[in-house]
Amino acid sequence: MTRKQKYSNSENYCCRKYTPVFFLISLIFPMIISAGSFQTAKMKPDSGSSALEFQINGLLNISSYQGGTISYKKKFKNNNALRLGLTFDKYNNYSENDYLTEIQYSDIDTSVISLSFSSYDYRRINLAVYTQYLSIIRQEKYSTFLGIGLITGINVYYQDQDYVRNSQPFIVSNDRFNLPRVSTRLPFSNVTYNSYFLGLLLSAGFEWFYRPNISLTAEYNSRIQYGHYFDGDGYDGDGYMVIRKNRIDNYQGTYDYSMTTIASGYYYSVIPSVKLGMSIYFNRTH
Amino acid sequence: MKQKRLVKLVMIFLFCFTALHAQDSTETLMNNRQRALEFKLSNLISLNSFQGNTISYKKYCGDGRAYRLGLTMGINGNTINADKKYTYDCQDIDSIYSELYDDEDVATDVSFNIYLQRLRYFNPDSRFQSFYGYGPMIGYTYSNDQDKMWSDEPSSNNTKRVLKYNDYFIGATISLGVEWFCLKNISLLAEYNSYFYFAYRDEDYSYTRMYSTNIDNEKVWFKSINSYTQIKRFFNYYDYVKLGVAIQF
Numbered sequence: 001m002t003r004k005q006k007y008s009n010s011e012n013y014c015c016r017k018y019t020p021v022f023f024l025i026s027l028i029f030p031m032i033i034s035a036g037s038f039q040t041a042k043m044k045p046d047s048g049s050s051a052l053e054f055q056i057n058g059l060l061n062i063s064s065y066q067g068g069t070i071s072y073k074k075k076f077k078n079n080n081a082l083r084l085g086l087t088f089d090k091y092n093n094y095s096e097n098d099y100l101t102e103i104q105y106s107d108i109d110t111s112v113i114s115l116s117f118s119s120y121d122y123r124r125i126n127l128a129v130y131t132q133y134l135s136i137i138r139q140e141k142y143s144t145f146l147g148i149g150l151i152t153g154i155n156v157y158y159q160d161q162d163y164v165r166n167s168q169p170f171i172v173s174n175d176r177f178n179l180p181r182v183s184t185r186l187p188f189s190n191v192t193y194n195s196y197f198l199g200l201l202l203s204a205g206f207e208w209f210y211r212p213n214i215s216l217t218a219e220y221n222s223r224i225q226y227g228h229y230f231d232g233d234g235y236d237g238d239g240y241m242v243i244r245k246n247r248i249d250n251y252q253g254t255y256d257y258s259m260t261t262i263a264s265g266y267y268y269s270v271i272p273s274v275k276l277g278m279s280i281y282f283n284r285t286h
Numbered sequence: 287m288k289q290k291r292l293v294k295l296v297m298i299f300l301f302c303f304t305a306l307h308a309q310d311s312t313e314t315l316m317n318n319r320q321r322a323l324e325f326k327l328s329n330l331i332s333l334n335s336f337q338g339n340t341i342s343y344k345k346y347c348g349d350g351r352a353y354r355l356g357l358t359m360g361i362n363g364n365t366i367n368a369d370k371k372y373t374y375d376c377q378d379i380d381s382i383y384s385e386l387y388d389d390e391d392v393a394t395d396v397s398f399n400i401y402l403q404r405l406r407y408f409n410p411d412s413r414f415q416s417f418y419g420y421g422p423m424i425g426y427t428y429s430n431d432q433d434k435m436w437s438d439e440p441s442s443n444n445t446k447r448v449l450k451y452n453d454y455f456i457g458a459t460i461s462l463g464v465e466w467f468c469l470k471n472i473s474l475l476a477e478y479n480s481y482f483y484f485a486y487r488d489e490d491y492s493y494t495r496m497y498s499t500n501i502d503n504e505k506v507w508f509k510s511i512n513s514y515t516q517i518k519r520f521f522n523y524y525d526y527v528k529l530g531v532a533i534q535f
Contacts, residue, residue, distance in 0.1 A: 274325060
């Protein structure tokens with residue numbers, strides 16, 4: 001490595017190393033500079049203001065505050081606010097694969113070729129809606145609020161997997177020895193899962209307006225949730241084996257088998273959580 | 287190494303920020319506060335409940351006294367009912383047989399803990415205060431875990447398992463810490479905690495299964511049930527250190 005390359009690499013390393021630090025300084029320094037004006041500035045948002053809310057999960061890591069997709073807050077008169085959260089997740093994955101396996105027995109000049117086919121289909125949809133009414137007890141630079149609301153949603157999940165091997169390996173050259181028979185079809189599996197849920201959201205927290213349109217939120221949450229689900233699983237295949245069941249003794253040969261499960265169930269839970277978040281207000285009138 | 291240096295830098299900036307704020311705040315004495323919610327700080331900027339898992343509340347009573355209430359409440363239940371069908375189609379001898387099973391899983395967990403603490407501050411008029419605290423803690427946990435796979439026909443796959451227990455515990459907490467009222471409504475606290483408690487558990491367990499054996503060339507089915515009831519008593523002690531923030535309202 002030349003000296004120039006070394007210098008260039010170390011320069012990149014320094015840039016990469018200090019990028020988060022520079023980013024943090026650029027975030028925090030304006031807050032420090034504006035700290036002196038905190039006491040005089042009007043820090044509460046106007047009625048009718050809207051905000052996007054973000055959850056702070058760690059250093060330089062944010063996500064939606066309520067729900068996985070977006071979290072929105074609207075302030076009304078009389079210190080009330082409405083929070084809406086949404087989770088929407090849709091995922092499809094379909095793949096097909098063909099496999100060719102060749103085993104060469106060089107001593108007897110024989111090849112065995114096996115062909116396989118597999119397919120995989122996966123689909124998933126998650127949808128949840130959060131609505132919450134917030135009552136702001138004290139609307140100052142530091143606000144205290146209580147919240148109550150509803151959550152409802154559905155989850156749909158489907159997976160279909162198939163793997164087929166050709167019925168008999170075929171021999172390209174001389175059949176000089178007795179080849180073992182292989183199973184002709186490996187399991188086809190199918191899973192479906194549907195659920196819906198309904199719950200109550202309770203919150204108690206604080207909001208600190210360190211800029212007129214930016215606030216930090218610390219909040220205790222409890223989610224009381226009931227869900228119902230339906231589950232269907234199945235697989236089938238065929239093979240060759242000795243079955244020694246009580247009804248069919250010492251049977252040897254091919255067979256098809258299948259298993260199906262149809263299930264339904266319900267769950268209930270109380271899930272506490274603590275969130276740290278940031279709200280950015282817009283649509284301010286002045 | 288890089289991460290440590292980064293964390294140090296961030297902490298320095300955060301403390302500069304709060305220190306600048308502290309200079310602006312003229313009312314930072316504890317007696318001006320009445321109530322607070324306390325959050326535990328972990329992993330730089332991640333919040334948890336300070337005492338208990340659900341909520342932690344503190345009430346300042348003046349004269350250097352305060353009371354802290356922590357709560358843990360957890361309820362989880364899950365019930366599944368399933369019909370399972372196994373089918374074997376033996377083509378060479380044109381025979382089909384199938385097995386039907388009723389499959390049921392039930393799981394229920396309930397936990398409820400209360401932590402109560404009386405806090406005594408040594409110098410209530412100062413912005414930096416040290417304090418100690420003590421108080422009782424009580425808790426209850428119930429767990430019920432059952433799974434069953436059973437067919438109307440005799441089968442070695444027929445099994446039932448039940449495990450139930452109740453945990454009761456009672457103990458005490460001791461705390462020693464410092465609290466810095468850095469802003470008008472916000473204080474930072476660092477605290478040593480010791481917990482010791484006595485716990486009592488009553489547990490019931492049973493396992494049922496079917497099996498067969500040949501007697502005089504005839505297959506005979508049996509049902510076996512293994513069960514026990516036991517009582518456990520244990521005494522535990524643990525301690526840890528917490529960093530937290532209290533927001534007064």
